[in-house]
Amino acid sequence: MRVALMVTCVNDALFPGTGAAVVRLLRRLGVDVDFPEAQTCCGQPMVNTGYLDEAVPLVGNFVDAFRGYDAVVTPSGSCAGSVRHQHRLVAERSGDPGLVAAVAETSPRTYELTEFLVDVLGVTDVGASFPHTVTYHPTCHSLRMLGVADRPRRLLEAVRGLRLVDLPHAEECCGFGGTFAMKNADTSVAMGADKARHVRETGAEVLVAGDSSCLMHVGGLLSRSRSGVRVMHLAEVLAATEGDR
Template sequence: MRVALMITCFNDALFPDTGKAVLTVLRRLGVEVDFPAAQACCAQPMVNTGYLDEAVPVVRNFVRAFEGYDAIVAPSGSCAGSIRHQHGLVARRSGDAGLATAVARLAPRSYEFSEFLVDVLGVEDVGASFPHRVTFHPTCHSLRMLGVGDRPQRLLRKVHGLQLVDLPAAGECCGFGGTFAVKNADTSIAMGADKARRVLETGAEVLVAGDNSCLMHIGGILSRQRAGVRVMHLAEVLASHEGAA
């Protein structure tokens, strides 16, 4: 199986350790991963703000970069959701039947990280060790667009030494929402503060999620509150051998 890593703009620019963690986990499981150098943005920011025509060349680039792979893995429910559900809309709008066909072929091969581990590899125990009290924030696109469900929690429960505690009102949005956080800053901050308060109610040492965009938003609020709660991407926890004998 030919597997490609779609690192996403956010991780490439701000959180490169997440991509390294994905590679660590997959290689531990015997999966060889390619990194197509031609990859760029998935086009989600343009689609979300109504610039569908401008998104067409971005989707074309995605097809060129990833065609021929059996699976495309993204450590982001947000970007994986865009590939699976928004690319088809963009391709159909373009009037290019060839692009629409290529997108229809690639979209079902695109997976959020936890989906790939659980559904494609059939693995829940990845051999990780992380002796900390953890709570998990399920991000909006992973829940509502992809239907990832409890796959991340199933993976976390298999991590040696990890204590997973439920996050109250877990399904509520954290308020980031990409450009929403810029255009509606006051509302975004209020939603983030609600989420941060819920995190503190759990007594967790670490907040984990599958999207670094949400973690940056919640983590920034927790940091300004000097709450003492770390934020980590799911992949980083699953790559950890902390506390292993």
């Protein structure tokens, strides 16, 4: 199986350790993963803001960069959701039948990390060890657009030493929402503050999620309140082995 990593813009620019964790994890499971260097933004910010025509070159670049792979894996429900649902809209609007056909090939083969682990590889115990109390935030796109359901929890429950505690009002949005956080900053911060408060109520040491953008938002609020709670991407927890902190 030819597998490629779609690292995402946020991880590439701000959280490179997340992408490295995905590679370590997949290689430990016997998957030889490539990193196509031609990859850029998937185009989601443009589509979400209504600039579908401006997203056409990015969608075209995506299908070219990941052409021929059996699976494209990304540590982001948000970006996976964009590829699987928004790329078709952009391609059809472009009127280019070649782009429509290419998107029809690549989109269904793009998986959020937990989907790939559970549905494609058929594993929930990835051999991880993480002796900490953890709470999990299901991000909006992974929950509602992709429907990853309990896949992340099943993976976390199989991690040695990990104690998973429920997050109150877990399915509520954290308030980030990409450009929403810029256009509606006060509302975004208020939503994030609610999420951070619920995280503190759990007594967890670590907040885990599948999107670095949401972790960046909530993590900033947790840091400002000096909560002592750190945030980690799910990939980093699943890549951890005995001896890691």
